[in-house]
Amino acid sequence: MSLLSFASELVLILGGGIVFAISLGAGRGRPAARAAAVVALLNLGVCLASVTVQGDLFCHAYRVDAYSQLFKCFIALGLAAVVIFGSKLKDIREQIRPEYFFFLILGALGLTMLVSSVELISLFVALELSSYALYLLVPMRRERPGLRMQMESAAKYVMFGIVSTGFLLFGMSYLYGLTGSTYFNEIAPALAQRWHEPAALAGVILVVAALLFKLAAFPMHLWAPDVYQGASNETTAFIAAVPKLAAVAVLIRFLICAGPSSATLSLVLMAGSLGSMFFGNLAALVQKDAKRMLGYSSIAHAGYVLIGLVTLKAAGFAAAMFYIFGFVAMSLPAFLVICQVSKDGENVSIDDLSGLHKRNPMAAFIMGASMFALAGIPPFVGFIGKFLLLSEALRGGFVLLVVLAALNTAIGIYYYLTVVRVMYFADPGDRSDVRLDRGAAITGMALIAIVTLLGVVPGRLLQAAIDSVSKTILY
C-alpha cells in the first residue's frame, strides 16, 4: 500500500486534527481559517498528484482507482473553493468559527471516503461521517432576533437525513440477506442471479432512494430548498455542490453492482429525473431568495445528472460524471458571489443583486458566467455536459426523456436570465458597492476558467471519465 493511495484522507484527518487543536483556544477564528485554507489547498494538490494511483485497502473494502481519484479531485476543489471564498464566515459566531472549519473538513473527509467505499458497511460509515458533520454546520449560523430559521433548517436536514439512513439500512439488509455479502463485487454476481425476486429490486431501490437524498433529487428533494435558505451562505455553497459528487460516485458504483440493465430500475430513475427537472425548474421560476432559487435549480440539475444514469450504460455514467464535475465548477461561483454580496451573512435576494455590474463588475461577470453556464449556454461546460447526457440517453432510446429534458432547459433559462438581467440592466438604487476579497476574486475567476475550459475542450476529462467507469465495471 503506497502512502499516496490514502494521502488525501490522511491530509484531511491530520488537517482536521490541527484545526481542532486550534479550536481549543479562544478567539482563534482567523488562524483556523488560514489553517483550513492550507489544508484544503494541500489536499487539492495531493489529490491532483495521486490521480493515477491505484490500490485496494482495508480488506478490499476501500478501493482507490482512477474513478475515485477523479471524484476526490473535484471534492478537494469544492472544499478549497468554499474554504477560501468563505473564509470570513460572516454569519458564524466568532467563538465557534474554528469548530466550523473542523466540521467542514470532517465532512469533506467523509465524502472523500465515500467515493472509495466498495463495501456496504464502510459505505455506511463514510456516509454518516459526512452527513453528521454537515448536519452540524447548519445550526451554527448566527441567530437573528425573532427568527430561528437555521434551527428549522437543521431540524429538517437531520430528520430527512435520518429517514434516508433508515432507507439505506433497510435496503442494505435486503441485499445482504439475498447475497450473503457486503462487498459490491460479490453482491453483483449474486444479485444478478436473484434479480427476478422482488426483494432484490426493493433492496436496490431503497438504497438508491437514500442516495437520491444526498443528491437532492426527486422524490427525496424536499429538504433542499429549506436547508439552502436557512444555512449560512458558505454552508449552502458546500452542501449544494460537494456532497452531490459523492452521491453520484456511489450511485454509479451501486448501479453497476446492481447489475443487469433492468427496465424497472431505468423507469424508477427516469421518474426521479423527470420529477427533479420539472419540479426544480418550475419552482425556481418564482423564487425571490437567490439561495433558494439555486436550491431549486440544483434539484433540476440533479434531474439532468440522472438522465445519464437512466441508461445504465458505461457511456451514460461517464456523461453523468462529467456533468456533476461541471456542475460543481459552475454552481460554486454563484455561491461565491452571494457570499461576497451579503454584508454580514444575511440571505441575498435576487433584487439585492440589482446593478451589481456597476457595484462590482468582476462579481457581476463571475455570477453572469455561472448563470449562463448553469442555463446550458455554450461555450460553458453546462452546454456540452447536457449535450453529452442527451446523446447518451437518446442512444439508449429514451426519446421522451430527452425531449422533455430539452424543454426543461428552455424553462430553466428564464430564471437564470432574470439574475443576469437584474445584475446588468437594473439600477443599483441606494445599494452600496460590493468588495470582492482577493482570495474570492482569484477563486471565482479560476472557477470560471475551469467552467469555460471544460466547455471548450471537454475531451480529456470526458475520456478519463469513460476510462475510469469502464474499468470500474470490469472489476
Place this chain on the structure above:
Amino acid sequence: MDVSWMHGHWPLLSVLIFLPLAGAFVLPLLRGDGPVKVWALAVTLITALLSIMLYTGFDATTASYQFSENLPWIPPLNINYALGVDGISLLLILLTTFLTPLCVLCSWRAIGTRVKEFMACILIMETSMLGVFMALDFVLFYIFWEAMLIPMFLLIGVWGGPRKIYASVKFFLYTLAGSVLLPVAVIALYLHSPGHTFSIPALMSQPYSATLQCWVFLAFFVAFAIKVPMFPFHTWLPAAHVEAPTAGSVLLASVLLKMGAYGFLRFCLPMTPLGVAAFGPYVLALSIAGIVYGGFTALAQSDMKRLVAYSSVAHMGFVTLGIFVLNVSGLEGAILQMINHGITTGALFLCVGMIYERTHSRELAKATGIGKIMPVYVTALTVFGLSSLAFPGTNSFVGEFLVLVGGFRYSMMLGLLAIPGVVLSAAYMYRMLQRIIWGGTSNPDTSYLHDLNWREIVTLAPLLVLVLWIGLAPAPFMNVIHVSVQRLLEQFHAGLVI
C-alpha cells in the same frame, strides 16, 4: 484527417474566427474610450481585409468545401473541429466581416457609456457569427449559434432604447427556446448515420427513414423559422430591432436573420429532403403570409426603425420563398437576396441611426422635409430605399427577380401571390422617402440638422457601392453561388428517391 493548412497553408478560417475574439481579450488592457474604438476598428478592418483572401482564393468551379480544417476535438463522441467554406457560406462570411467595421464606425458617437464592453460584445459577436457560417461540425456550429445570444442580449439590454429589458429578454428567450430541440434532432441523425458523426457534410444525403426526417425537419424548422423570423414567429423581431442600438440592429438584421435561412440551406434541404417535400408547401404559405403581413404592417408604422424591421419580415419571406421553391433560380435568388437584405437593411438601419443621433427620435414625423438641409444623407437614403423596394439597377432587383422566377416556375399561383409583396414594398418605402425628403418641416429650428460628416459618409459608402455593383453587374457574386446550389439541389433530389 484533412488538414490542408499543415501542408504550407495557414488556417485562414480559424484566424478569421478567432482574431476578433483575441481582439476582445486585449480590450481590458486599453485605457480611455478613444484607443478602445480605434483598436476595435483596426481588428475588424484587418478581419475584413483578410476575408478578401477567401474570395480571391475561392474556386468557384467546385462545390466541395474549401479552406477546410479538420482536427479531432472531442474524440469519445467523434466530434471534430471542422471548418470549411462553400458557395453558400462564402458571401455570408464576407457580408459579416464587412459589416462589422461599419458597426464599429456607426457607434463612434452613439455609444457614450461602457464603450469597452460594447466593443467587446461586437467583437465576440463577430467571432460567433463567422463561426456559424464556417462550422462544418454540428457541435461547433451549435456552440457558435448559441454563444452569440449572450453578447446580443447584452447589446440590446445595456445600450438599447427605453424598453430594452423587455426586448432583450424576449429576444433571448424566444430564440433560445426555439433552438433547444435542435441538438436533439441532430443527435437523432447522429445515431442513425452510418459513421456516427456530427460532421455536417457527412450527415447529408443519408437514407434516414421518412418518419425520422419529418420529425427532425420540424425540430429544425422551429429553430430556424424563429431565427429568420418567419411569420408567425416574428414577434421578437420588431421589439429587438427597435430597442437595440444601431450597431445591434444592423448585426441583427444583416447577419443574425440570415442564420435561419442558412440553416434551412445547410441542414433541412440536404439532410431531411423528405421532410422538406412533406412540409415545403406549408413553409411556402407562411412565406407568402410573411411577405404580405410584413408589407401591410410596415405601411402602418410611424417609427422608422419599426418600419424597416417589418420590411425585414417581408424581405425574409422572399428568401424563404426562394429556398422552398427548390429550383435553381429560386435558391440562387434566395442566397443573393440574403446578401442584398444584409446590405440594404443594414444601410437603412444605419441611416435611421444617423437621423436619431440628430433628432433623438425615430418618429417619421420628426424627420420630415430634410431634403434641402441634408442632401448627401437624403441621396444615400433614397438609393437604399429604392434598393429595398427592388428598383431595377439596384441589388435587390436581381435577387427578388430570381426568386419570383423561381416562384413562377414552381407554380403560377405562387408567383402571383408573391407579387403584392413587391407592390407593398414600393408603397411603404416611397411613403417614407416622400415624407423625409419633401414633407414639410415640423420644427422651424433646423440648426441641429447638419449633413453627414466624413465618418458617416465612409460608413455608408461601401454599402452604396455594393448596392449598385450587385445591381448592375451581379456576375462576380452569382458565379460563386452557382455550383454549390446545383450540388445542393442534386443532394435534395437524390434524397427524394431513397
